[in-house]
Amino acid sequence: MSVVIIIPARHASSRYPGKPLVDLRGAGGEARSLIRRSWDAASAVSGADRVVIATDDSRIQEHAEGFGAEVVMTSEQCRNGTERCAEAIANLGISPEIVVNLQGDAPLTPAWFVEDLVAGLRADPQAGVATPVLRCSGKMRADLIADRMAGRVGGTTAVFGADKQALYFSKEVLPYAAGTFGDDEDSPVFHHVGVYAYRPDALASYAEWGEGPLERLEGLEQLRFLERGRRLLCVEVEARGRQFWELNNPEDVPRLEAMMQEMGID
Template sequence: MLRTSSPVAIIIPARYGSSRFLGKPLAMITGRTMINRVWSLARAVSGVDEVCVATDDERIADHVRSFGGYVVITPKECTNGTERVLRAAEMLATAPAVVVNLQGDAVLTPPWVIAALTDEMRRDPTVEIATAAVRMDKRSYEALRTAKEHGEVGGTTVTFDRRGNALYFSKSIIPFVRNDGHDNDALPLPVFRHIGLYAYRYETLCRYVSFEPGPLEHSEKLEQLRALEHGIPVRVAEVDYGGRTHWAVDSSDDLKRVEAIIAEEGDLVEA
């Protein structure tokens, strides 16, 4: 197949057979399926040439086609979402220069947060991988700290250098905040919550998937540490949710919380 280069493709990995939440992409959220909502968010990002759902399940594929979405059937052997995204990118008729991995359950991700990553890739051609993070205020920091003290593993933090390149990602809260962080409470906390959203140069994504997981990834169970362990810089774009609430859908119980957030804050984009 003759393939030409186009700037940006957003690929949404969507797996039916999740052990924690079977059929999650097809779950209904305030009258629309989860995958339909995420596809709509991706379509609202400016400067994107292709939006594609990558799945190994015909039920998801048929549903995506029913609302006019573009879908690629990927091998069932894909071990994770990142590998599924690469396989889909390889199957596109037009080879993307930049691939955005937008998780199929990211129903509350504002389009401008996604655009921040594609903008960073355009602004600096040396960036190989970009991801996003939100600075935590004292209230959100205390909530996360309390959750961690009660044994919850959700919530990843990241530290980065003055150029914005990641130093480390962790399920622990980093950096350690001594005496609540500052003598002057007016200063912002240096704690950033990581948003699981990535943009890759196509060639970098190919390299990344070929690498073996290292001890840090095994320990933290964080895929992005594979890049750092193999010497690939990860650019962290600081983003602002503009008053919108960030929430992950990890189980069916999260659906009610997401519906409540949408009822209070409204939809990010029109259906």
Template sequence: MNPMSICTSSSSSSSSTGSSSSSTKAWIVHGVVVGAAVAVALGAHAYLALTRSAKFRSRVVGIIPARFASSRFQGKPLVQILGKPMIQRTWERAKMATTLDQVVVATDDEKIAECCRGFGADVIMTSESCQNGTERCNEALEKLEKKYDVVVNIQGDEPLIEPEVIDGIVKALQAAPDAVFSTAVTSLKPEDAFDPNRVKCVVDTRGYAVYFSRGLIPYNKSGKVNPHFPYLLHLGIQSYDTKFLKIYPKLPPTPLQLEEDLEQLKVLENGYKMKVIKVNHEAHGVDTPEDVEKIERFMRESNWS
């Protein structure tokens, strides 16, 4: 990883350590035999025709939505992570993914835009009225000159995201034509079980999302963490079929979405399918200013540059 100040940028690319990268290369699609599942949904003939087509969801763009105003952490995209803005660290990680044809930053703030242009990122200016990252991705997509089949929403507050995780959710969506959305989960640490900033997820036996919550799910009768249960932590990264992304902003808010303040629930409540992969990833999201010190300590201990 490469350090830099808020708006004086160095254009050097980041490099991850061998240990960090190798730990996530073993990503697996969680609990699913993709061929059998999709064949049931579409019919074997249609499924085989789709999977034979090299053009199916082949054009992929990565978009990093970034806004300056935040109730929990004002100016978060520009916060320094070992001397470099967090948004640059995220962009550099995304550029390493092999499935992305282009990576852009979508923002409504000129300070963020200027900083990103300084380290070489493509920037799309979006309106302040976007309610969440998904809507910001949709607006940015409409302003791009090229047409894409898949959009990857790369959360800017996960600056150590592994390129293999990005590639994993793209390939999962390409392999599941009955899904319009894909995302990733990893193992939940017991100490994060009741942290509302750590979103939990449950999936069915075919690897499709059942529910997301800020509370602990599943929740047992004892009200305590079961040390033997494989709880799942949702990673913020997600990808969408672009046809669905154009529909998403027009869908009215849903009760569960509003109550949990989780945009993924609007997808599920409207009956759309979401593919989930489980990855081995050390999640280091930055939700509050206190998280910056934690992530910098981890990077030093892991010899990240």
């Protein structure tokens, strides 16, 4: 088996309990749950051999199996999606070439984000993990800054070197840049897209390490790799006119629904 997509989903989110079962209305007016829309996004990825939802909650399991998804149950002790993916692969008893973690709060993730991510990891044999980054327009950067000023986490930013190796990830808007940028102008800020591709050995190692101090402070699972000195490849992806946002807070629901309306996503 070459590529397996795991969608980790938990009910007990600290910022938004029950988030995977929240309904989102698309352009056609149909309401589908967040986890269903994330599963739809994963199922559209070319080259994926299997899509599995990994959860510790029977409500999510019952709902997901109701729309035809494969579900694997994992423990409540998983501290983040990467740990849940590692446990899911172990419980499934499989060893694919690449494991993709498409987190259940990113239903607008275009298929080519994941396809380009897998291609990027395959092209860099030294990297054990890769994640997509999207250059922010002036408007997206302004939205991120506005969320932080309002005390909300609107997204995560990524900083990386010339070799595309990640230097840091933060819920603050990094790097700092003086001045303003036009709505459609490129900014120097890169939005981290919440998707990961792992080689199985890197995923297994992650599950054995303890939580690091930066990971704990930022609440960002990928920092565990950086704190352990592991190479984490940032793969720049293109929006191709698509809007992208993750569902982090209740206030994001109308924002996502407006984006789906504008893009004609049912």
